[in-house]
Amino acid sequence: MSPTTDPAATGAAAIEVRGVAKRYGTRDAVIALDGVDLTVRQGEFVCLVGPSGCGKSTLLRMMAGLHRPSEGEVLVHHDGTGRTPTAMVFQDYGIFPWKSVRANVRFGLDVAGVPRAEATRTVDSWLTRLGLADFADAYPATLSGGMRQRVSIARALAVEPEVLLLDEPFAALDAQLRTVLQEELLALWQADRRTVVFVTHSLEEAILLGDRVVVMSARPGRILADLPVPLPRPRSAETRGEPAFAALEQQLWSLLRDEVSRTFDGGSPA
Numbered sequence: 001m002s003p004t005t006d007p008a009a010t011g012a013a014a015i016e017v018r019g020v021a022k023r024y025g026t027r028d029a030v031i032a033l034d035g036v037d038l039t040v041r042q043g044e045f046v047c048l049v050g051p052s053g054c055g056k057s058t059l060l061r062m063m064a065g066l067h068r069p070s071e072g073e074v075l076v077h078h079d080g081t082g083r084t085p086t087a088m089v090f091q092d093y094g095i096f097p098w099k100s101v102r103a104n105v106r107f108g109l110d111v112a113g114v115p116r117a118e119a120t121r122t123v124d125s126w127l128t129r130l131g132l133a134d135f136a137d138a139y140p141a142t143l144s145g146g147m148r149q150r151v152s153i154a155r156a157l158a159v160e161p162e163v164l165l166l167d168e169p170f171a172a173l174d175a176q177l178r179t180v181l182q183e184e185l186l187a188l189w190q191a192d193r194r195t196v197v198f199v200t201h202s203l204e205e206a207i208l209l210g211d212r213v214v215v216m217s218a219r220p221g222r223i224l225a226d227l228p229v230p231l232p233r234p235r236s237a238e239t240r241g242e243p244a245f246a247a248l249e250q251q252l253w254s255l256l257r258d259e260v261s262r263t264f265d266g267g268s269p270a
């Protein structure tokens with residue numbers, strides 16, 4: 001088993017968030033984020049947790065270039081390979097219902113102008129890796145939630161992004177399926193050590209998957225804590241039984257409890 005502190009985690013920065021604030025609405029009435037600083041290193045798996053409405057999705061979308069900060073900057077550093085900088089996976093699958101599984105997975109490659117034969121090889125490879133080969137010609141409406149989310153992950157990974165951004169990708173799945181997909185994602189990550197930023201409400205999920213768990217405060221979201229996960233890899237569902245797992249979950253919950261209460265007290269409504 002490899003040590004927890006992966007050598008890649010001490011490498012170059014993949015994403016730097018510097019002094020970021022984000023305000024929404026008329027006269028910027030909603031302050032979603034304020035004074036956020038965060039560095040994600042190449043090859044790191046970073047999980048973001050925080051109370052509802054604290055700006056986790058906003059931060060992730062800024063990393064994807066979908067939102068601009070009101071203040072500060074979000075820098076995505078290229079690793080020199082010329083690959084697509086970021087790809088995102090959403091909770092609600094974000095796949096096209098009118099396209100087959102194969103066409104969905106192929107979408108980003110066609111947009112990027114990848115030659116047909118190469119795109120076909122890449123798509124076939126990701127369909128196989130995600131257990132979708134037998135469903136290549138099916139349409140999303142005929143698939144279970146778990147299969148649809150596999151399509152979404154395959155589509156994001158097919159473009160070989162430098163950084164994979166996942167926004168509560170398993171939140172809509174039942175507990176058993178969630179466990180299966182968590183293990184699949186761990187195996188995929190273990191194989192190619194892509195940089196990952198993963199937003200979740202589940203402390204358990206964050207500990208199981210992450211090298212670090214970044215805890216955000218109630219809105220306006222700030223970074224409250226940034227804790228390394230002291231558990232060796234490879235990890236699996238059994239890792240949940242480790243004493244260090246429960247200890248970290250307890251530590252994270254004691255940090256979050258007051259923030260979640262503030263959200264429900266009306267001090268910081270979502």
Ligand SMILES: Nc1ncnc2c1ncn2[C@@H]1O[C@H](COP(=O)(O)OP(=O)(O)OP(=O)(O)O)[C@@H](O)[C@H]1O
Binds near residue numbers: 030032
């Ligand atoms: N486009 C928008 N216009 C106005 N307000 C917005 C917009 N997007 C987000 N917000 C507000 O900004 C705050 C942060 O939202 P965001 O979705 O980033 O939080 P979150 O932590 O991801 O929430 P959740 O955990 O519930 O998904 C919330 O108060 C939300 O209502």
